[in-house]
Structure formats: structure tokens, C-alpha cells
Amino acid sequence: MILQNTVDMMRTLRVLESEGWKIDSEDLSFLSPYLVGHLKRFGDYSLRLNRKPERWIQDDVFQHAAAAMRAQRRAAAT
Secondary structure (H helix, E strand, O other): OHHHHHHHHHHHHHHHHHOOOOOOHHHHOOOOOOOOOOOOOOOOOOOOOOOOOOHHHHOHHHHHHHHHHHHHHHHHHO
16 A cells, blocks of 8 residues: 555656656655555455556556665665
């Protein structure tokens, strides 16, 4: 859930910037992908592990963030 929220937030920020909005780090400090008030934490969940990954997995925003995280982990391990 947090990953999807992060991707959605990044996409929305890109759209806002393309529309001319100025977004600085102070604005971003108020955002959080960890919004759980609407979640049913202990509900029944059905996982379909054989389905194809969703298209956002191939999105440039996600791929860039994932690559940066992998590089950060490699640097920390050395």
C-alpha cells in the first residue's frame, strides 16, 4: 500500500510541476505515503500471485526510485 501511495504521489507531483506549480522540499516534508485510516488491517485478503505485474511497475518514476534504492543499499553494504 505504501509503495502504491508513493508512486501515486510522485505521478501527481510530476503533473503539478508540468502545470507550472513550484514545489519545494518544504512542501514535500508534509507528505506521507503511510496513510492507513482507510485500511482494514486484519481483514480477509486475496492474493493472486500468478497474475502479471501492474503497469506502474514499469513506470520510469518507479524504476528510477527502485534503482536509487538498490544503489543506496549496495553503497551501505560496502
